[in-house]
Amino acid sequence: MKTLNELKNMRDEFAKSLDSDKKEDEVRIVVGMATCGISAGARPVLDTLIEEAKLKNLSNIKVVQTGCIGMCVYEPIVEVYEPNKEKVTYTHVDTEKAKKIIDEFAQKTEEPVESTSLMDGDFYKKQKRIALRNCGFIDPENINEYIARDGYAALGKALTEMTPDEVIKHMKDSGLRGRGGAGFPTGVKWGFTAPNKADQKYIICNADEGDPGAFMDRSVLEGDPHAVLEAMAIAGYAIGATKGYIYVRAEYPVAVKRLEIAIKQATELGLLGKNIFNSGFDFEIETRLGAGAFVCGEETALMQSIEGKRGMSRVKPPFPAVKGLWGKPSCINNVETLANIPQIINGGPKWFRSFGTEKSPGTKVFALGGKVVNTGLVEVPMGTTLREVIYDIGGGCPDGKEFKAVQTGGPSGGCLTKDHLDTPIEYETLMAVGSMMGSGGMIVMDEDNCMVDIARFFLEFTVDESCGKCTPCRVGTKRMLSILEKITEGKGTMEDLDELESLAISVKDSSLCGLGQTAPNPVLSTLRYFRDEYIAHVVDKKCPSKHCKALLTYEIDKDKCTGCTLCARKCPVKCIDGTVKNPHVINQEACIKCGNCYSVCRFDAVQKN
Amino acid sequence: MQNDFVQLKQKEFAELKEYIDSVKNVQGILMQTLQKAQDIFGYLPLEVQKFISDETNIPLADIYGVVTFYTQFTIEEKGKHTIGVCLGTACYVKGSQEIIDKIADELDVKVGQTTEDKLFTLEATRCLGCCGLAPVMVVDEDVYGKVDSKKVPEIIAKYRN
Structure with missing residues (x-):
């Protein structure tokens, strides 16, 4: 393909089969086949739908796989698009239900299959899909479906109608900020890299989504890989790079596979490769796999890793824009940032600015998880409040439990309380209350979660993932962890709290890279907002959430105990006394609080206090 | 012992060599080579690291450094x-x-x-x-x-x- 006209003709042709208004009687059935869908059992569902449609000779039914539909909690999900009808969503589909769905089309007499119209709820109402526009609708392994949704039109427009400087100006005007967490303006970053002269420059896509509890980038790569490729080519044109690398976590095999298919298809059509759209611009993309190191999400460490070395960060400056991969000027953008770019080129900066806020235009994708009813992937305009996301979209905490905290920004972010629920989501506002935007993980915690233990959990993570190059991060985080462990074991003192705080501030101020600089945030924010829980651990030697085992006592309720002897047999220190069919008693002095009796009891007779 | 391993795994070493030869001209290929080797052998014992060092001219110390840095690489044999x-x-x-x-x-x-x-x-x-x-x-x-x-x-x- 060499001209915009050819692309447009292709677009029109393929759009017919996608657009439900235009086609005559074709029924499009999509199955959510992102990693979560597949794990929930979507593959046999997809196979059954295809087989059944074939068996019943329903040639007007087109069954396709798609990426993440967003409602993880309802997977496997099947959606049916009939001409001139509202789409119908089927949740928790198994092969039986899949058969019935096809049966309904074959013989309209059967009882209708129970469906859920998710569109009615607030789940979608408060969302605006830009980065996730195609996720859950198109088949990510079919470039034609991407083209049908205006795919590669932005690249064509940039290459044939705009100069590189105009592309950069466009990005600056749009106000798009890096969605990887720090929020640096994308256009400014491109503007730094563009003027540096070199025989080779690189565009790097950071797809090393390491924050635990975050899966936005995986969903984009699995659901709409071409959007990322197109954006990388546009970025390459803007800064004068002819080669792109996508650094993906090896933990995401489905994303890697779909990216490779996408690169192959785009290259075959001439949308990547030599002389794209006859503009004289060449661009190729290669994928590189990570091998399980969180620090590789940091840009300088990531480039080391692409070079095949230990992923250790280095001092900046020189910034990657000057000296990056293999010493050449490089520009690194995050997956979600890139996914916004084709639409900013097509729609224009003004359109993009019509969403979100003055300082943070556009939308942000969040992976909503933890103790919330509707776990899933949501995309909301910036400025939406935490309350709207957690309650209106997420449905609040399940089982009538009380909301306690929300964690944003992963191991670099902080925990916020119910007093912050009306904070609008923006880079600056979250920073001001001691958390950060981060890449988009949003974990809700309820009354059963111990905040001291959560701080310990994150510290354990950063200690393990510190690359070891600079002392504050290597030693400081380890010391912080040992204080936290002391506290959760009930051996902490009030002096420990002061020492923990001062250590946290030192590590934050003196670490080399973002990992160490932000590692104390979970500790500092919990000390700030949940100090009473720390004090309960230290002074009263109690864990208010009944989580920290060392601070609990286990007792047997003699009315519930049936005398089955199971706990006594499983007790590693033999501290449970009792005879068959008589209530047992735990000898508190000998008890090591391992919790074995609590987990083995079939009658809920063992109680935590 | 070392020779035993090399003797026993001739087919696997041949497969690894074929891969290394196919990517000779690609820049910064160590990580992929190790990933491939772990696919083939299931783990990365010293014999395999030495073999990669000989074939690619990357010092063994550098290879060992990379293997021990990333959690996905293992130098011990795993269970089935x-x-x-x-x-x-x-x-x-x-x-x-x-x-x-x-x-x-x-x-x-x-x-x-x-x-x-x-x-x-x-x-x-x-x-x-x-x-x-x-x-x-x-x-x-x-x-x-x-x-x-x-x-x-x-x-x-x-x-x-």
């Missing part, structure tokens, strides 16, 4: 099945620690260890990105979502034969 329990935040707040304790108890191994019969290796994994299905455990390629610690023996039993 690898059980991973996700310790990402979403899984952790939903009780995955309890699941990992239960498995450790059931198999009588610690995290990171392999059972004596070489059947299972237990690992704590980083976030698998299936946070909507938390808590999550993986056995080889099979993902189990919303795991209840009571179901653990049942899941493990499936892989015993």
